[in-house]
Amino acid sequence: MTFPMTDTKLADRSAALSVAMPVLTVAVVLILLPNLFGSNAMISTLNYLGTMAIFALSYNVLLGQTGLLSLGHGTFFGLGGFIATHAVLRFVEADIAFPLALIPLIGGVGSFALGSVGGWLASGRGGMPFAMITLGLAELVAAAATLFPSIYGSEEGVSMDRMDLGSSFGLSYGPNVDIYWVIAVWFAICAGLLFFLSRTPLGLLQNAVRDNAERVEFLGFSARRVRMSAYAIAAGIAGVAGSLAALNVEITTVHALGASTSTLVLLMTYIGGTRHFFGPVLGAIVIGLMKIWLSDISPAWMMYFGLMFIFVVMVAPGGLAGILANGRALVRSAGFAPQSPILAGIAIAGGLSVAGLIIVIELAYRAGLDAAKGAEISVLGLPLNAESGLSWATGGVMLIIGVIALRPLLDRLDGKRHAIAQAGGAK
């Protein structure tokens, strides 16, 4: 896969401004958030999103920055959580007043060390073999974890009380909002470190390995070491995220190590967009919120994740961040006005097909998995019935009309853009 090297150009343009602006924005947003959303439920949502954002950022060191597809990144999230949990338990046992806010440092360093070992095993080759090995290592750790109940707990996991270490930094760690501040500061630290990494020679070498590993070898660098470094760094930051999750929910189970965690971070990062630094954060927020809210209103939420992922893979490899960036560039360009009627048509046809698809999927869930809940169902405000042909036809027709209408509209958009480009060239 080839990626345009926009990052380095951006740095050349106005380094100071491009670094200062995001830093200020992130700081202001982090401070404002708990004041805007004060309720306990919202704070705990924010805590979840914060840990997932750190986790997704760490994953993008592998996927976006070094071009490595890891299928076992959840391992280090889980291991970080277990290290943090056991650290808290040990410090309480030994009566050492270690500040709770610094526990993620232990989880991060521990995961970094384990990640160095894993990286040594996994990073001989990139691409396909790398994906296989990470999958194998993750399965190995997950399968082995069940053999050691004294470390990983049995089904109910290992729990701790975050208040047992006492207060530090003026926080008692009782209320969720105290944990929010810990997560916010760690998010700022991790995001800052990873952003800094992406500008260092090592970060650029990782990009080079992503784009052409063979050439990197010819330049005298070891692609293996570069991959190893990316793997270990990603593992370390994932360990911080896992530790924060452990502090937030006060329990860690073997499921945190499992395939579902690894899948979740891949979905978040890729849907968010791997080519923009904050794409994974966007993905973590969107997918995290969907996971929390959508799972209440629809049994099909996992299905929507999967379809969204396939859509992004097939149509928009830049992810949500790529779509936003393209959209912004389009709106600012001179060619936007003549294109806008076609774009509106595409939006309508796309919306129609998505609505049709949602209706069909919701009806299918009601006819299959959730048949016990009765045939009556309300989808997008429409009263429907899973046993009525009319309901199915409504969704099916919307989907088909939308898809049929999209094709000529997309062709016309291409033609229009071509014409605009030619007119621009003629000037």
Added chain:
Amino acid sequence: MGIEVVTFSVVNSILYGMLLFLLASGLTLIFSMMGVLNFAHASFFMVGAYFGFEISRRVGFFPALVLAPVAVGLLGALVERFGLRRVHKFGHLGELLFTFGLAFVIEEAVQMIWGRSPQDFQVPAALNFTAFTLFGTGYPAFRLFMLVVAVAVFAALALLLARTRIGLIVKASLTHPEMVSMLGHDVPLVFMSVFGVGSALAGLAGVIAGPVLVTQPSMAAALGPILFVIVVVGGLGSLAGAFVASLLIGFIQTFAVAINLKVADVFGLIGVTQPPAAFGALLSDIWNVSVAQVGPVIPYLLLVAMLMFRPMGLFGKRA
């Protein structure tokens, strides 16, 4: 361990190994073709089991044995034509991610249609008898039937690839697609067919495994990683390697379940009956580990060991 346990375990190991090879052979062919492992391969296996269940419920098991793999093969061909071929331009990472997403969606779709609980996929009445009795224990005929089907498919596939013109074109398309297309063969069609046939083989494995393994939504996720271990251990792209590795994993997993031995028993032989208290809880964990518990771990240990000492796998080419 008595001689009867060994005998039955050997038969079961070969059976399980051949079943794994039905899946691994398709996966390996598709890998040689696209350069990408198909994550959804175990999902096609699962879809095969569910299709087999639905069809055998309506028209009987033996029609299902033909119809379900055909349906799964068509599904696979459609996936190649309208999915994989379109993401090809994004490179291997795009293809890999596509099959990953597909596996995710198939698992959800199966739950959407059939629910989360296991299906009651029964062994057909015609094959529900004891094939032979050895050491006073009967061996089910259906298991023998599974073995026959798996070996027959293996032989047919080997003959097709080695002895026919079709096999020649397929093998040539894997290594020299441009040249084959110069000679007037439709290479994209060959690829679509290979993908379809590979999926159909997975579907067939699903139909014959459905009544023995449990037909449930987690069966793909349970088998998928094992398949990857097989193709990596055997050597990526090597059919012979996949065959040996399938049998190897079959033996390891079957015998791990059959051996009733704990770490504590081994120490019991030398007279140590209690774990030394000095090493604490971790040692007492290890003390209580049985071979059956270690069974699921061994394939992955094998994978890691293989990658450390022989990264190209048993029969793979040096990278």
